[in-house]
Amino acid sequence: MADPRFFERAGPFTLGELAERCGTRLADPAMAACTVDDVATLDQAGPGQLTFLDNPKYTDAFAQTKAGACILHEKHAALAPAGVILLLSPKPYLSYARVAQLFYPAPKAVPGIHPTAVVEPTARLGDGVSVAAHAVIEAGAEIGAGSMVGAGTVIGRNVVLGKECRISAQVTLSHCLIGDRVLLHPGVRIGQDGFGFAPDPAGHVKVPQLGRVQIGSDCEIGANSTIDRGAGPDTVIGPGCWIDNLVQIGHNVTMGRGCIVIAQAGVAGSTQLGDFVVLAAQSGVAGHLKIGTGARVGAKSGVMTDIPAGESHFGIPAARVKEYFRQVATLRRLAQKKGADNE
Amino acid sequence: MADPRFFERAGPFTLGELAERCGTRLADPAMAACTVDDVATLDQAGPGQLTFLDNPKYTDAFAQTKAGACILHEKHAALAPAGVILLLSPKPYLSYARVAQLFYPAPKAVPGIHPTAVVEPTARLGDGVSVAAHAVIEAGAEIGAGSMVGAGTVIGRNVVLGKECRISAQVTLSHCLIGDRVLLHPGVRIGQDGFGFAPDPAGHVKVPQLGRVQIGSDCEIGANSTIDRGAGPDTVIGPGCWIDNLVQIGHNVTMGRGCIVIAQAGVAGSTQLGDFVVLAAQSGVAGHLKIGTGARVGAKSGVMTDIPAGESHFGIPAARVKEYFRQVATLRRLAQKKGADNE
């Protein structure tokens, strides 16, 4: 059970309500009035709790679960232990995510401005906005209805923030336009100067960075990640992108919708990502490249060329995944041979 | 045009004045009295705006530009479309940077201390210093004339900051001495303990870190980058160094002047960089090495040996660039051969 010091649980819910709201179907509709009061993993759930089976490698754990109910794909229904009520879903993990959100909804803004916050008179705050201690909202900034601004966060001059955003503590925003329902974790930096200068032995000369950052709705950006503003054009993060912690996005980068960028990855200036691109952890993409829709880049890879839509690339310099693993295998074989020759 | 919500434009300027102040020469001196009121890219500039041509691959765009005037190298002058006034420069991008700075000068400090800032009585602030909301300036710190201290930033005890520095929001400085005109982006951390301890199974024992950080004048340091103070000697960043976002500089590192360290790179303890060293994104340099003046390290490279002045190294472990690409080509060829053998 989630630690009640940190998590507030809603519910209980009837299985009928959960099924309806979360895209599942009760295998036995007669069970619709049964209630569950929490979610839990297969091995920890007890009677009265709801669990899920997604990854087939957990079918053994499923066979032994004590859960009262379970979300799963129809094809696994036959494996269910007696007494477990089944909610069928074509995408069990997705349905579970929705159920878990019902039990543990995101914290809501407690409307009001903390007396220690500094809100300039020309800033415009929508209904129900919450501004925490020591936050700073500069002149002309707009905060959409229902948004939360965390402690110590600084919203720069004329920044526009949509509705129902959750901006954590100690975030800095400047020169940016942000959509609705965006979640920014602590220490996120958006809109500072990009890395632009004319190199010169007498002293590099700064090139003023005259663009902005646009962040689409429904994005989440991880702790201490940095997104520089454009040099002239804007830096653009499409709607529904998920960016993990300590990620760097350079100036003029554009991303389509639904991209996933995992921890410590980086994208250099002016590179364009299509929709649903995945950049795994600690990968890097050089500047001025095009990464097609649905392309995937492996962990720690270094991309130096365009990637066509739908391809997976790995390695440094990154190559098609099949090529990359052939290279790894080839080198391993040659090195073993050499090792053997020397013995 | 830069979004006027975020950028204040100066001008218009006569081409004569721009030419004089930015190291360019009017191809036709009779045009000196013409004015321009903004800068823009080749494809977006209109009459009355100034653009530039630097990279020869944009000569096609140049041939179609609608700009009123263009900074370019003499050798490209013949390609100019009719009616574009030409400003000739041996370094067009450098000249453009200077022009853009005239149109969009860096924000100036609005002198004064915000009432919510905490400034200890023994701190010394020069003329015209600006201290934003919730900033903290500890006992004995010195802030040079015309410097700006951003919201929530913490300047530690006895820290010395030069003139006309711009310290963004939520920076922390301790145990450091910083030159003039230094720009620190949000979340920069300077002067905290280096990573020093005596390993011991009974509990690693901290080695007190007794050095400082010295940052030369005219440096820029990117968002959320970290520079640890020396263990005994100082950590030293020479004048005019440009450090990008999320960079790590370990204790006792020394850098000459004009070094460029790109996003997510790291330099381990006690390594010495000469002048004008370039470390590309996500590269790393091991500790106790010497990287000679003008050396360059490729993106994602891992440097495990000294690099002589002027050399370019790539790869993990990093090798001379020619060797590295030969290794890449060799492995690719062998793997393809193996692939073919298997088919």
Added chain:
Amino acid sequence: MADPRFFERAGPFTLGELAERCGTRLADPAMAACTVDDVATLDQAGPGQLTFLDNPKYTDAFAQTKAGACILHEKHAALAPAGVILLLSPKPYLSYARVAQLFYPAPKAVPGIHPTAVVEPTARLGDGVSVAAHAVIEAGAEIGAGSMVGAGTVIGRNVVLGKECRISAQVTLSHCLIGDRVLLHPGVRIGQDGFGFAPDPAGHVKVPQLGRVQIGSDCEIGANSTIDRGAGPDTVIGPGCWIDNLVQIGHNVTMGRGCIVIAQAGVAGSTQLGDFVVLAAQSGVAGHLKIGTGARVGAKSGVMTDIPAGESHFGIPAARVKEYFRQVATLRRLAQKKGADNE
């Protein structure tokens, strides 16, 4: 000598006292009443100062030291210049660390709550706690006796912090339980949501992150590092772990005691580290792996498989250190051969 603007020195101490408190033995017990007033490196120490010899490559510097006293291993005693008083230790660097801590003890909390700090009435602060300017301590949080909370730091609702912790400026803590004597550097982020969602083309759906972070006693965590809370189970950092700057620790990761994670390394979700694991700089460990006690991962390596206890792995994908260097040597040889063939 450490800059007195930044460091307060204790002492002088008699060699007898230092020997007793720091695990060393005076070669000549008659010298116990002699005093030293500072520590310094071999080449910088003068009479009246104490130095140490650990790495045998500094025996030349040792032969010329002007130090009044030196901590070293018995086996090097014969190399001592005349007049240097010797403190013998089986682990000279460890003994030096203890001596240096006596001369330069960690700053103590100056008890009290700065008037600009916001401390909710239900927060519980132990004796002698120090809360700096603009810090925020939310409802129900517990701060153990003698702990320091830095300027602007935010301690979230119900967070538990042990005794004698030093939390630097601008740290954010939520959903976590932290032991005693923990040192967190500026910008550390602990307890925010892990990177958990069900991918979906219609919009990725967030999976509520219902675990916590537990940090053992005597840990140190570097500037701008991020530790996400568990998804259901907790993220656990064992006692005595040392984590450097800009490190990412994903949800559900567990670490034993005494692990060392160097700058810019990352550990993906649900991976388990035994005791005393070392992850070198910029390395990464994929998710759901087991890294055995005492295992070591080389700088920039990418670990994609479990590592048995005690092994050292290098490279991407990481292999046993011997295999890795054989691969490097093999590729280098083949590439040189190819280079020669082409000439």
